[in-house]
Amino acid sequence: MNSLVLQNATRALVPLLLVYSIFVLFRGHNHPGGGFLGGLLSASAFVLYGLAYGVRAARRLLRVQPLTLIGAGLLLALTSGCAGLFLGRPFLTGLWTGVTLPEGSALGSVLFFDLGVYLMVLGAALLTLLTLAED
Amino acid sequence: MKLLLVAPILIPLLTAGVTVAFWRAARFRAWCGVVGAAALLAAGGLLLAATAGGQVRTVQIGNWPAPFGITLAVDLFSALMVLITGIIGLMVAVYSLADVDIPRQRYGYFPLFHILLAGVCGAFITGDIFNLYVWFEVMLMASFLLLALGSERAQLEGAFKYVTINLISSMVFLTGVGILYGTAHTLNLADLALRVPEMMDRHGHLVRACAMLFGVCFGLKAAVFPLFFWLPASYATPPAAVSAVFAGLLTKVGVYALIRVFTLVFGSIPGIYALILVVAGLTMLVGVLGAVAQFEMRRILSFHIISQIGYMIMGLGLLVSSDPGVRTLGLTAGIFYIIHHIIVKTNLFLVSGTVRQLGGTYDLRSLGGLVRAPLLSALFLIPALSLAGIPPLSGFWAKLGLIEAGFLGGQNTIVIVALLTSLLTLVSMMKIWNEVFWKPAPQDAPEPAEPMAPGQWAARFIPIALLAGLTVLIGLFPAPLLTLAGRAADRLLNPAAYISAVNLHEAAVAGLSTTQISEDKP
Numbered sequence: 001m002n003s004l005v006l007q008n009a010t011r012a013l014v015p016l017l018l019v020y021s022i023f024v025l026f027r028g029h030n031h032p033g034g035g036f037l038g039g040l041l042s043a044s045a046f047v048l049y050g051l052a053y054g055v056r057a058a059r060r061l062l063r064v065q066p067l068t069l070i071g072a073g074l075l076l077a078l079t080s081g082c083a084g085l086f087l088g089r090p091f092l093t094g095l096w097t098g099v100t101l102p103e104g105s106a107l108g109s110v111l112f113f114d115l116g117v118y119l120m121v122l123g124a125a126l127l128t129l130l131t132l133a134e135d
Numbered sequence: 136m137k138l139l140l141v142a143p144i145l146i147p148l149l150t151a152g153v154t155v156a157f158w159r160a161a162r163f164r165a166w167c168g169v170v171g172a173a174a175l176l177a178a179g180g181l182l183l184a185a186t187a188g189g190q191v192r193t194v195q196i197g198n199w200p201a202p203f204g205i206t207l208a209v210d211l212f213s214a215l216m217v218l219i220t221g222i223i224g225l226m227v228a229v230y231s232l233a234d235v236d237i238p239r240q241r242y243g244y245f246p247l248f249h250i251l252l253a254g255v256c257g258a259f260i261t262g263d264i265f266n267l268y269v270w271f272e273v274m275l276m277a278s279f280l281l282l283a284l285g286s287e288r289a290q291l292e293g294a295f296k297y298v299t300i301n302l303i304s305s306m307v308f309l310t311g312v313g314i315l316y317g318t319a320h321t322l323n324l325a326d327l328a329l330r331v332p333e334m335m336d337r338h339g340h341l342v343r344a345c346a347m348l349f350g351v352c353f354g355l356k357a358a359v360f361p362l363f364f365w366l367p368a369s370y371a372t373p374p375a376a377v378s379a380v381f382a383g384l385l386t387k388v389g390v391y392a393l394i395r396v397f398t399l400v401f402g403s404i405p406g407i408y409a410l411i412l413v414v415a416g417l418t419m420l421v422g423v424l425g426a427v428a429q430f431e432m433r434r435i436l437s438f439h440i441i442s443q444i445g446y447m448i449m450g451l452g453l454l455v456s457s458d459p460g461v462r463t464l465g466l467t468a469g470i471f472y473i474i475h476h477i478i479v480k481t482n483l484f485l486v487s488g489t490v491r492q493l494g495g496t497y498d499l500r501s502l503g504g505l506v507r508a509p510l511l512s513a514l515f516l517i518p519a520l521s522l523a524g525i526p527p528l529s530g531f532w533a534k535l536g537l538i539e540a541g542f543l544g545g546q547n548t549i550v551i552v553a554l555l556t557s558l559l560t561l562v563s564m565m566k567i568w569n570e571v572f573w574k575p576a577p578q579d580a581p582e583p584a585e586p587m588a589p590g591q592w593a594a595r596f597i598p599i600a601l602l603a604g605l606t607v608l609i610g611l612f613p614a615p616l617l618t619l620a621g622r623a624a625d626r627l628l629n630p631a632a633y634i635s636a637v638n639l640h641e642a643a644v645a646g647l648s649t650t651q652i653s654e655d656k657p
Binding site: 065067068070071072074075078082084085088089090091092093094 | 137138140141145148149151152153154155156157158194195196197198243246
């Protein structure tokens, strides 16, 4: 597709969508939101870019393979779950540093778990959508 | 201990993560898959050591007290199942090095394989019925993809049936979970074990409805009569390594769930075990008769999975007896049967893959003369005879236990059905033997494949030989496994230790009667 309107709108929307996806990720601590929604939102940003500039451009923008994102997300989520194990607590126990972050969020192992979910959802959504869009 | 209990889930998931993250490095990926499976086997062994005395080990995930959070509870039965999953996982992972082609490996065979193992292990160790649903789904998602991986026409057809039927069964499961939560206000298995018998007076109809919903959905996964039709259609299509791990593990997760839920939660429903016993008999007979008409090696073996499931369910159905000795013996033999069957059936599918490699096809009519490969012939005979229950192999002891328990419990009909099925199984195995190995190769046989490279040969024969060796070993020295299975059965029938190990929060136990009373006001 080669639409001037879409391309210009995309240029403005993609950063907004990406920032908003991060906002939703943090907001998920105590409100609706979280890694899953955030991941979908950021995937939508890349898909929009792909619609405007083509799938190859979207892949260049992403820089890494979607599969790598899935693997990294899974490993990040698992290791954050294991953090409690080193302190003798059960698997997936939330550990908190006491530092508060914007949007009522707090810095702790749970945030990294959510970040892992974010990366996995982003990777999985892009893997499917970009592959479908190529044909 | 806290690490060990989550290890059966953590190890396969970590392996899957690493193999996905480094998906370009083909060799590394494959070896990582094998090492991960070996680590799972080690974890299974440690878990068995930690529960061998009959202890129940629990951990509250995320440190949320039971029944509010998710509890993992590992008793001897769970530990045995995790250990056998590790054994099968390692053997099939090694076999995959030779059997699964490079394109399939590139499209994520090893990560999917390990996610499947994580789902299977998760289902075995969870102490929460909704979590059981989640692990079922994890397992199913991976199995859908493994089944369709390669996108051959027959595969997609089989996968379509498999996906449809399993989605329906998941919905039935979820409905059951919903009703159960609505009436009992808990999903923790130990908590349910306390509450459901109390609910039988006032909410008997709902409890029975739930039990039927669970029975149908676990029955579908376990492929019992009359819900077995999807199994031969789908198991005969993917690569041999995939169908071997499916044949060994997936239906057995259904059997495990049946045994767990119908001993721990729904055991107090009158007439439930009699129904299970009837289903068991029909499953045996229909499965073995279905195999007679087949001429495709893996379809024959698939029908035999169904008939063998009948024996395992028979162990559960024998709880119909009121004699505690018969109950324990029946369930012991059922558990022993599961372990024996997983080893033997996986091995037969692995052999069928090698037969295809040597003979070029799975079709009995175009095969023949494979007795020229004496090692493979011998390695086929061991699991095949064990499946039919010939002494001194492992299947003999499994069947002997069931038949003894059946006679002692006065269930003569089911014993006769079991013996007849056993005879027909032998006929069926001999059919494969005659057609594939003994008769001369027919004129239209495909050209014999080129000799395998030594690495390929080793990756195919070492797992088969080890599993056959295990069959013989269990056959010659059945006592250790029988003792363990007996202890596991004893713990299943006396769940007090399981319930107290879960360590339900006082508030939950105290509220047991009050919530019920306030709920039942008109």
